[in-house]
Amino acid sequence: MTEARAVVSTGKGKPVEVTTIHVPDPGPGEVVVQVQACGVCHTDLHYREGGISDDYPFLLGHEVAGVVEQVGAGVEGVAPGDFVVLNWRAVCGVCRACKRGRPQYCFDTHNAAQPMTLPDGTPLSSALGIGGFTERTLVHSGQCTKVDPATRAAAAGLLGCGVMAGIGAAINTGQVGPGDSVAVIGCGGVGDGAIAGASLAGARRIIAVDKDPEKLVRAREFGATHTVHAAEADTVEAVRELTGGHGADVVVDAVGVPATYEQAFYARDLAGTVVLVGVPDPSMRLELPLLDVFARGGALKSSWYGDCLPERDFPVLAELHLQGRLPLEKFVSEEISLDDVEAAFEKMSRGEVLRSVVTF
Structure with missing residues (x-):
């Protein structure tokens, strides 16, 4: 002892x-x-x-x-x-x-x-x-x-924990690929991790969404190509405008409250993917029209620890960091x-x- x-x-x-x-x-x-x-x-x-x-x-x-x-x-x-x-x-x-x-x-x-x-x-x-x-x-x-x-x-x-949760939410859960458009709502540690993950995966357009303009500036350091100041703009309309009117292929909710999840749901393209990685409060409830869930298709996923396998993912990410890519x-x-x-x-x-x- x-x-x-x-x-x-x-x-x-x-x-x-x-x-x-x-x-x-x-x-x-x-x-x-x-x-x-x-x-x-x-x-x-x-x-x-x-x-x-x-x-x-x-x-x-x-x-x-x-x-x-x-x-x-x-x-x-x-x-x-x-x-x-x-x-x-x-x-x-x-x-x-x-x-x-x-x-x-x-x-x-x-x-x-x-x-x-x-x-x-x-x-x-x-x-x-x-x-x-x-x-x-x-x-x-x-x-x-x-x-x-x-x-x-x-x-x-x-x-x-946090960085892996964000990177994994984009790469492992959201399966972001080359040329995809991605929106990340909430640009704290996990959200910036998701932005970095989307960049590693080759996303063409990465949209950072937050109410704090300083966080939006920082998000660009991790690979965001566009930003949305959520205190001044409608998140859904802004993301759609930046994606040709369609919505993003993958939207990551790194906040985890009903309002941001609803934004993520409607800010994705038809057949797009929503990834919830922000941790909700146990008292929170979500209400969505079931017809919209059906009609918009795609996938609604939650990401626990970025769906990571530490033995596989940690050494690779450390190596990418040493190479100057993360x-x-x-x-x-x-x-x-x-x-x-x-x-x-x-x-x-x-x-x-x-x-x-x-x-x-």
Whole structure:
């Protein structure tokens, strides 16, 4: 067992605390990772606010890059010294999705069996089974994906959640291809990831939609060819105007509220695809004319973790970054310490940052 400084959420809406935790030695199939960087994701704020569950205390953080420090019995595929990005989809290989050759939909992903604890023995609930706002964390070996160690940790860790969710929403779920037109509603970290993914896939026209003009400027850095200021223009009409009056082939809703989903539905071309990657509030309800759902054809999809397979996708995206084709570094707004996480949540809520990243 080792000690580590960590960011812990003790109750709904309470400011987070930086405290000492106990990290067990790895058991069978487990790995201790020395954390080098961890992004501050909106999901962590959801945990603090009780939007995920009420299983406090939470060890927050999940967009992690680091180095394997110890491995438990039976671990294969990673060894001490390996540079890894952590994921929350460590596929089981035996559930019905895995057996059907669809591991990206695995229904029984692996996590560490042992909990990390407070010094008094209170078990911690690790955010998305990772818990990355700490000097070291205990995870299942399947949550570790090796990537090229030349990748800077602050950028690499963002592949672990938000950036991957956006890129995957465009490429894996939306199946954007060369020459397609794409609209992305909401240009935060996930939305900009979708824009970057559409650019990688060869989309001809990429339309960024947001109410914040500064976010629209930033969206162009990730590959947007056109922008729509949603506070001043009708989103549906603007997207149609930019696509010859037809609508986009793929529309990604990276906000996740009924109003933006309806915009996405009507801003797509006939037989086009809507991808929902923004996470809705559990209380939200959607109403659409069923005849329109039928008549417009196409596909209405949701994208969970960008339908990614970490073992396949993380190394490729890290390599594309090293080749200069994926600007991961532009997602990093600032590098901070563990003591700055609460302030980072406030900046995130005000829309002042794309990603704050805790670095060690």
